[in-house]
Amino acid sequence: MKSCEKFVSKDSDYYFYTASQTAQNLFFYPTCLGFFHYLPGYCLKRTNYDSFLLMLITDGDCQITVNGTTSHAGWGNAALIDCYSPHQYESETGWKSLWIHFDGPLARAYYEQITANFGTVFLHSNFHGIYHMLEKIYQDFANGIPVNEPQISTRITAI
16 A cells, blocks of 8 residues: 655555464564555654554654653664653654555563663674564555464564
8 A cells, every 4th residue: 555644755665464363362463564664754743553563764863752861863774662651753854665554462562671680772793684574464455465473473573
């Protein structure tokens, strides 16, 4: 689906997904994913959005605020956001991001472990590997490939 959101380039697209009950009980599963080119001036502020968000910054930079703490994210950074909590992301200059909103029975435990060790925004030594794994999930949706929930869960876990 093409984005028509203000301050998001028209070439940006995203996909929604409703997981099966089995996936919701057992796996990590995507709820929404996409590739966005955020234009200068973009700002999103939410009190909650029932999921966790992983953003890979592929160009530009942005500021991410979670529970009142702001972090800078630029090219090569990953950001892991608890969207159940108040959060905001914005940029005066714009940025590009491959992203996935996901959830699952172990999502909070993974989130807490990762952010306790690395923070909300971090530079991962295997950015390109993570990018290609996330891009594979994105391309499967973009190409209409039938969803294989256990496989997507495995990919999210690997990321």
